[in-house]
Amino acid sequence: MMNNKKKLRSYREFLYILPFLILVAVFSYYPLYGWIYAFFDYRPPRPFSFDDFQGLKWFKYLVDNPIRLEQTLLVMRNTFAMSGLSILTSWLPMIFAIFLNEIKCMPFRKAVQTITTLPNFVSWVLVFSIAYNLLSSNGMANSMLMKVGIIDQPILFLQSSKHVWSTMWLWGTWKSLGWSAIMYIAAISGIDEELYEAARVDGATRMQLIWHITIPSILPTYTVLLMLSISNFLSNGMEQYFVFQNSFNKEAIQVLDLYVYNLAMGSGSYSVSTALSMLKSVVSIVLLCVANKLAKLVRGESFM
Template sequence: MSKKYLEKTSNWMIALRVAIIALIVSTVVPAFNPARMSGLINKNAAFITMSTSRSAIFKDFTRPLRRGWVDEGTLNLLYYASLLVILCIIAIAIGCCMSLGTKRLQKLGTKIITLSSILALPFLGLLIPAYLGFSGTSNADRVEPMFANGFIVFLGLFITIAILGTINLLKIPKVTSEDKYGMESKYKLFLMILPFVILCFVFSYLPLWGWRYAFFDYQPGIDLSMDKFVGLKWFRYLFQNSATRADMVRVMKNTLAMSALGIGTSFLPMVFAIFLNEIKANKYRKLIQTITTVPNFISWVLVYTFAFALFSSDGFVNAVLIKMGVIDQGANFLMSGDYIWLKMWAWGTWKGLGWSAIIYIAGISGIDQQLYEAATVDGAGRFQRMWHITLPGLLPTFSVLLLLSIASILSNGMDQYFVFKNSANKETIEVLDLYVYTLGLGSGGSGNIPLATVVGMLKSIISVTLLMGANRLSKLVRGESIV
């Protein structure tokens, strides 16, 4: 092995990496945006967005540009300076990745880091003339020139990184001709998966940052600021405002009722599978399985279309009833609020029964055939075998799925209820997920975002608690966790 790895990462190297991570994080924190030299620039725009979208910058300045308060050159300067600084930061990030490699690669990486951070300083400096451009405006009240705090942060970080990089360059032992470029596989693998970890973070963890809206008086289009901080106001509002409280009671009733219907009949797929297994004609069984699974693969919009075709005033059911003389005028069954819980359950079962049964069908094929043979020899009849062999064989699967469905008792999803919702049934169809949507986003931009966030937040917390409870229960009873 000619590749030589440094035995221990030096503290200087660790300090350098920490500084680089701080730099990268700063590019996505709006408060640290070094290019926010005017109050007109979106307060929630991070530095990274400044450099990626030129049109976004110009959009904020449509009026000042037209009135001649701000020079187009100033905005261009702002944009290109940001872009150049970001390019330097990208180079620094690449150098940081390289610093995980062999001595030779590490040296190269550190060189790149040091040079890029020094190069970034004049580019960052270009933001000062941009600031002066804003200051020289003829209408300071509208343009609101300001010196971005983030500028100091970035300046400090670049200088720190340049100094730390230089120190590291001096500390890394001399590279001989025996040293090769290379990297230990553990770091190689880590760097390969890193982009996906970041992606996962951005789309699944970053939204948690949005929970802060629960503590502010947020109006869409207006930036969050500390003077809008209201503490637990919306949490109290949820329980103290009588209208909201009544809504919550109604919505919880719908949610729990529909979940209970689902959980109460969750044995149906298992029964379906057991009885299907009793059909010995192979082709017939396959056909049943094929056709009953199809509905699972169509969207709820299409299910609603079916409901429309069958149950609306000129639909199939009315036609049949009229022909039979039961009624003489078609009625729109979809526009009725009666038995909505049952109807929704029925559609859910129609769509999902065949599909949910598959796991049990597969489970049955996994049961040891010798058990059946032995039972038959012992004189067990068909029903006895179903009851004493098939059913117990499927119960473990059933109990896991049951526990999981109890844990997700608050999450009915919103698709189904959203498409079936209309003015006649909206009282009884609204489940928690749909309520959150309607409350926050459903009214065309005038929704109550903080209150909807509070409801969603409580739902998430309760769901996770339930899941952990179910998991613990499963560990206690079955000695196995479910998640």
């Protein structure tokens, strides 16, 4: 009798969450079924039909003629460049946190922290708007340069195909540096103060304290975050590049995620786009597993 009641309750509790499981199934798992479009010829508004089986045609399509191969390689090059730049500079937030911690004037430190984390919470559209307002022909940058007399014609910064990678990196860093540093600030505040005391008694300088105590203590945090960013190597996201793209910089700005979008929404190639995003997902999951294993080796603890 008692047992039955318990069982009933355990099923009832399951029923309470069932609607949400269905939501997750519909919005997260069901779309995976759409990967079959990669093997068929699907061109809306024509309805999808199982008679149009194409095998691996769309996967080969990405590389089967020199022009398309070149396009694919160009996209890969941009993806690698953007992700590579951010991985190469992934130590910046750590340094930011370390030296911020050296500031002893609390109001200044608090103010810097608040102001520099703020850009992380504005959308990419707003960042683009800010960039546009600062860099357009009547914007702040051109006005200043012309006032000083360095140039007499406005420079069209945003309509240029030059330095796209580095400017995209700059905006990304502007947006996220302060926020990414927070993890390290917390890690630093967790370091045992006695370690510093002991080292100071031994006559260590500030730089020595940082080098021999602070950095080794927060290096595990860095490793994990680095592994995570490696597993996201192919996923730059599309929003930043979408808002900044125009016909002048398209060659250099089109990363994988944006290319997937442009293929589908720009040229209506639903099947090719699906094939590409499917490849990307598979590679990303492999990368994630590898990174997870690596983190386990380094820290003795995985992050998944």
